[in-house]
Amino acid sequence: MKIPEQPVPHGHLTTHVLAFVHLLRSAGIKVSTEQTLDLVRALEHVPIMSRGDFRAAACCTLIYRREDLPVFDAAFEFYWRTGSGLDPLIMALPVVRTPPKLLRLPRRPRQQGNGPDQERSEEEREEKVGLTLTFTAAETLRTRDFGSFSFEEVQACKQFLRNLEWRIEPRRTRRRRPAARPGVIDMRRLLRRNLRHGGDPVELAFREPRQRQRPLVVLCDISGSMDRYSRILLQFVHTISNGLRNVEAFVFGTRLTRITRLLRERDIDEAIAAVSKQVVDWSGGTRIGEAVKNFNYSWSRRVLGKGAVVLLISDGWDRGDPQLLEREMARLQRSTYRLIWLNPLLGNPRYQPLTRGMQAALPHVDDFLPVHNLLSLEQLGEKLAMLGKRRPERRQRLLPATS
Amino acid sequence: MQFATIDDLQQALATHDYVADRPLATAIFLALKLQKPLLLEGEAGVGKTEIAKTLARMQERHLIRLQCYEGLDVNTTIYEWNYTRQMLQIRLIEALGAADTHAALNEIFGPEFLIKRPLLQAIEESWDRPPVLLIDEIDRADEEFEAFLLELLSDWQISIPEIGTIRAGQPPTVIITSNRTREIHDALKRRCLFHWIDYPSLEKEQRIVSMRVPGASERLSRQVVAFVQELRKLDLFKLPGVAETLDWATALATLDARELTASMVEDTLGAILKYQDDIARMRGQGVRSLLEKVQG
Numbered sequence: 001m002k003i004p005e006q007p008v009p010h011g012h013l014t015t016h017v018l019a020f021v022h023l024l025r026s027a028g029i030k031v032s033t034e035q036t037l038d039l040v041r042a043l044e045h046v047p048i049m050s051r052g053d054f055r056a057a058a059c060c061t062l063i064y065r066r067e068d069l070p071v072f073d074a075a076f077e078f079y080w081r082t083g084s085g086l087d088p089l090i091m092a093l094p095v096v097r098t099p100p101k102l103l104r105l106p107r108r109p110r111q112q113g114n115g116p117d118q119e120r121s122e123e124e125r126e127e128k129v130g131l132t133l134t135f136t137a138a139e140t141l142r143t144r145d146f147g148s149f150s151f152e153e154v155q156a157c158k159q160f161l162r163n164l165e166w167r168i169e170p171r172r173t174r175r176r177r178p179a180a181r182p183g184v185i186d187m188r189r190l191l192r193r194n195l196r197h198g199g200d201p202v203e204l205a206f207r208e209p210r211q212r213q214r215p216l217v218v219l220c221d222i223s224g225s226m227d228r229y230s231r232i233l234l235q236f237v238h239t240i241s242n243g244l245r246n247v248e249a250f251v252f253g254t255r256l257t258r259i260t261r262l263l264r265e266r267d268i269d270e271a272i273a274a275v276s277k278q279v280v281d282w283s284g285g286t287r288i289g290e291a292v293k294n295f296n297y298s299w300s301r302r303v304l305g306k307g308a309v310v311l312l313i314s315d316g317w318d319r320g321d322p323q324l325l326e327r328e329m330a331r332l333q334r335s336t337y338r339l340i341w342l343n344p345l346l347g348n349p350r351y352q353p354l355t356r357g358m359q360a361a362l363p364h365v366d367d368f369l370p371v372h373n374l375l376s377l378e379q380l381g382e383k384l385a386m387l388g389k390r391r392p393e394r395r396q397r398l399l400p401a402t403s
Numbered sequence: 404m405q406f407a408t409i410d411d412l413q414q415a416l417a418t419h420d421y422v423a424d425r426p427l428a429t430a431i432f433l434a435l436k437l438q439k440p441l442l443l444e445g446e447a448g449v450g451k452t453e454i455a456k457t458l459a460r461m462q463e464r465h466l467i468r469l470q471c472y473e474g475l476d477v478n479t480t481i482y483e484w485n486y487t488r489q490m491l492q493i494r495l496i497e498a499l500g501a502a503d504t505h506a507a508l509n510e511i512f513g514p515e516f517l518i519k520r521p522l523l524q525a526i527e528e529s530w531d532r533p534p535v536l537l538i539d540e541i542d543r544a545d546e547e548f549e550a551f552l553l554e555l556l557s558d559w560q561i562s563i564p565e566i567g568t569i570r571a572g573q574p575p576t577v578i579i580t581s582n583r584t585r586e587i588h589d590a591l592k593r594r595c596l597f598h599w600i601d602y603p604s605l606e607k608e609q610r611i612v613s614m615r616v617p618g619a620s621e622r623l624s625r626q627v628v629a630f631v632q633e634l635r636k637l638d639l640f641k642l643p644g645v646a647e648t649l650d651w652a653t654a655l656a657t658l659d660a661r662e663l664t665a666s667m668v669e670d671t672l673g674a675i676l677k678y679q680d681d682i683a684r685m686r687g688q689g690v691r692s693l694l695e696k697v698q699g
Contacts, residue, residue, distance in 0.1 A: 032593055038437060045436045046409070046429065053409060056429035064592035066444060066583075066599050174474025175547060187486045188478075195508050199493030297640060301584050306473070327680070331640075 013048060014040055021062065023075050029068050035061055051080065142374040145347055147228035154232055158268055160374055161235055166243040169387040170211035171307045171337075179208035214307050214337060214387075215246045219295060221314035222279065223253040223286035229344045229372075230282075231272070233313055236377060238263050238271050248303045252291035253281035258299070288318045288357055289325030296331050307337040309387065313371060315345050318357025326360040333364045337391055341365040342380065347372025366392045406432060421450070421457040422603075422610045430598040431458070440556055440577035442592060445600035447582050448644020450611075455537035455578035464576070465534040469521040471544035480548075481561055483518045492516070512565035523569070526561055530572035537578050542585045549591050556594050603645060605632050615649050618656040626663045627652045629697040631675060639684070643675040650674045663698075665691050 021036050038061040046057045055076055063072050142160075149157065178186060182204070189205035197203075218237050222230040234251075241247040241263045249259050257279050265271035276282060292312075304310070310332065318325060333339045341361065345351045347370045353362060362368065369383065370376045406412040412435075413428040423431065431454065434441035443451040459466035469480060489511045496507045519527065525536045541549070555561065559571035579595060581587055603611065605628060612624040619627070631648045643651075651674040660667055668690045676682045685693075 030589075035593065038439070038596075041437055042433045045433060052425055053429055056426035057433060059426065060430040060433060060441075060596040060598050064442070064589065064595070064597040069599060173545065174472070175476060175545060176474070188484055191484070191486065191489055191511070195511075198497065198504065199490070199508060297638070301582075302586070305584050331680075 013043060017043070017058075020058070020075070020079050023079055024062060024072065027071050027075055029063070029071055029075075031062050142378075144374075145372050146232045146344065147372070149232065154235075157232060157374065158235055161239040161377070164239065164243075164377065164381055166240050166381060167385045168214050168216060168244065168309060169385055171214045172209040173212045175210045176207040177210045179206045181208065182206055183208040212306070213244065213246060214309050215248065215303065215305070216240065216244060216384075217303055217308055217310045217336075218247065218249045219256075219291070219310065219312045219314075220249070220251045221253070221286060221288065221312075222251045222282055223284055223317070225286065225315055225317040226344070229315075233344075233371065234272050234275060235268055236371075238268050242266070248299075250295060250299070251275065251279055252286075252288070252294075253279075253284045254287050254290070255281055256291045256294040256299075285319050286314070286317055287320035288314055288316070288361070289320040289322070289328055292328040292332055293324065296328055296335075300332070300335050304335050309338045309340065309384065310336045311340050311342055312365075313342045313344075315343055316341075316353060316355050316358035316361065318355065320357075322356045322360040325357055326364070329361045329364040333366070333394065338366050338387055339364070340367040340369060340380075340383075342369050342371035344370065344372045346370035347376065366394075406435065408432075415461050416457060419457050419461045420614050421453060422607055422614065423454075424603075424607060427454075427598060427600065430596055434578075434596050435576060437596070438574050438576075440579055440595040442579045442581065442587070442595035442597050443600055444581045444583055444597070446602065446642065446644055448646030449600045449602060450645055451578075451580040451600060452537065452539055455535055455539075455580075458576060458578070459535040462535070462576075464532060465528060466537060467521050467525045467528075467534045467575075468537045468539060470539050471541050471548070473543065473545050475544045475548045477551075478520075480520050480551075481523045482520055482563060484512070485516050485518050489516050514566060517563075517566070522555060523561060525575045526559065526569055526571045529559075529575050533573045533575045535578065536575045537580070539580050540582060541579050541587060542581045542583060546588065549588050553588075553591050553594065556591075602635055602642070605629065608632065608645060608648060611645060612648060612652050616652040616656060619652045620656075620661060622662055623655060623660055624652055626697055627655065630663060630668070630693060633693050633696055634675065634685075639676070639681045640678045641676070641681060647675045647677075663694060665694055668694065 017036065017039055021031050021039075024031050039058055042057045042061055043054070046053045048054055058076070059069075059072055063069060144153075176184065178189065183206040186205040186207045190201055190203075191199070193203050193205060194201050218240070220230070220233055220237055222234075226233075237249050237259075241249055241260070247260070249263055251257050251259055259275050259278065262274040262278060263271050265274055329339075343353070343358075346353075346368070353359065353368070367383065369380060371380065406415065409425070409428050409432045412432045413423055413425065416423045416428065416431075430441060433439070443454065445451055455468075456466060458464075469475075492511050493508065496504060521536070525534050528534045538552070541552075556577065559574050560568050562568040577595075602608075608628045608631070609625060612619065612628055613621070616624065628648060631643055631651070635642045651671060654671050654674045655663075655667065658667070658671070669686060672682050672685060672690070676685060
């Protein structure tokens with residue numbers, strides 16, 4: 001075999017492009033054939049001996065999401081790290097295939113050690129039929145506090161949650177569609193229709209605003225004090241994100257983690273297992289103010305458009321600075337259509353929101369509702385379906401400036 | 404104007420007062436060569452829109468700009484019938500008593516009654532001299548518009564039921580910008596070349612300021628840029644973009660500032676910070692300590 005003397009024969013380069021694309025794909029980046037062809041085409045115009053230009057060309061053709069940029073960088077470094085750039089040895093390297101997503105994740109170990117969950121899960125599946133509740137059992141379950149649920153009852157609860165129908169009062173969009181009822185005149189259809197009448201407007205045609213579901217954003221506290229509730233509340237979050245379009249979900253303890261993508265997993269247990277694997281601060285302390293601030297700074301602009309409704313689920317036990325919490329709650333409220341605080345402790349008739357955190361946050365909350373049993377979830381569902389056409393009135397408050 | 408190499412393009416951009424780093428120049432170069440739309444994402448005010456304007460000026464082409472908003476539809480982006488003219492024509496036909504009223508009435512859906520909106524304009528002009536089409540802040544539009552754009556960008560043709568299909572001669576140069584207030588659908592992204600524009604480095608920003616604000620003294624612009632760069636390291640709700648740096652430098656130059664002083668900065672803070680919380684936080688000690696860093 002002869003080593004080619006030409007700078008770079010084209011066919012050879014294409015092989016590299018394909019191998020590199022293969023590497024990107026195995027790292028979990030979606031690259032279409034069309035994009036690969038674009039890169040090959042692009043290389044006709046770009047000086048391939050320049051590593052930087054080659055990199056830029058590959059980046060703008062193969063990558064279309066900012067999140068993928070670090071993976072691209074790493075893959076590029078890996079592939080071309082020998083410096084010569086076109087070392088045939090690289091081609092001999094076995095490409096490590098990692099599955100795009102982790103399929104089977106270990107379940108979260110239960111709090112009271114009733115033996116490992118792994119073994120139980122198979123039994124549970126079989127038992128599911130048996131767990132379908134009789135009417136009376138379901139009735140008592142409805143009003144029982146989540147905190148007192150046994151493991152079996154938590155399982156039974158899934159069924160119930162799955163049957164709940166979620167609907168959020170829609171928002172009128174700026175887009176119009178043809179309507180049968182009188183509304184705004186649709187000039188185009190009007191003229192078309194009435195041509196046969198010699199252009200006199202005999203038959204009218206109308207348009208009306210189209211309606212769209214509002215985006216829903218859930219921020220769920222999973223710190224230690226929420227321990228008794230967090231698992232079942234996550235199930236609740238899972239069912240709404242599967243039952244509605246346009247739901248974004250986050251959990252927080254001492255830090256904020258976005259779990260929207262993890263909850264796309266159809267199976268409730270797999271989804272929650274994925275969440276518990278990803279989230280590092282289960283059952284730790286809470287800094288609600290920090291978490292809300294983090295949300296405001298990094299996510300609010302991206303997920304709070306188009307009249308979003310925000311559900312903040314927490315018991316309000318906050319170890320952080322109440323001033324910070326107040327300021328960030330005020331900011332959060334200003335950028336949402338409706339800010340609803342769900343507190344499991346509110347189910348107790350003797351509970352009073354006296355913690356400093358709760359006190360700081362309450363003036364900036366539109367609704368303060370309980371979330372301690374299935375009945376309260378039903379009521380929440382009703383609330384969301386009837387939010388009203390107008391944003392609740394809010395009073396401007398003067399907040400102390402940042403220290 | 405054709406550019407043979409990336410260097411040529413980078414040079415040309417620079418002579419038209421746009422400082423582009425090499426990866427950005429490569430992306431633009433490829434968008435022109437491969438005739439693909441270029442999707443630019445980045446924080447507000449890093450010069451996304453400016454690229455389209457510069458490209459148009461540079462190539463002496465017409466810039467057609469479509470500012471996106473929710474509810475953008477065919478009537479506002481492609482064409483609309485001129486209803487007033489149509490109605491007048493109907494009256495005219497009646498008054499004059501045309502021989503074939505039916506045929507005459509059908510003519511009111513002809514090209515002369517059409518109002519052309521940006522996308523149709525872009526397609527029509529493409530036969531003559533392909534324009535630069537800027538689809539600005541696509542994240543503000545809704546998904547329906549995205550789906551519709553997808554169709555346009557792949558076929559470059561538009562069909563009007565009453566008239567027929569209108570095809571583009573040469574695809575126009577398309578620049579799409581997004582501030583990421585919403586994720587753009589992957590299908591649309593895949594049709595485009597993608598480039599993420601970051602905040603510029605200190606050197607790059609200095610070049611931009613001295614190019615764009617010639618009125619500011621060398622010393623002033625160096626301090627302004629250093630100050631803004633320091634500001635971007637802080638935990639603020641809205642970090643200032645290049646647009647803000649330029650505004651601020653212009654404002655200070657207008658006030659005949661020779662260099663940054665604490666009072667000068669405080670008085671003009673509104674040019675770079677747009678949230679009351681951020682301004683309140685910087686007032687006093689915040690400004691002073693940053694100034695020390697910048698001057699020291």
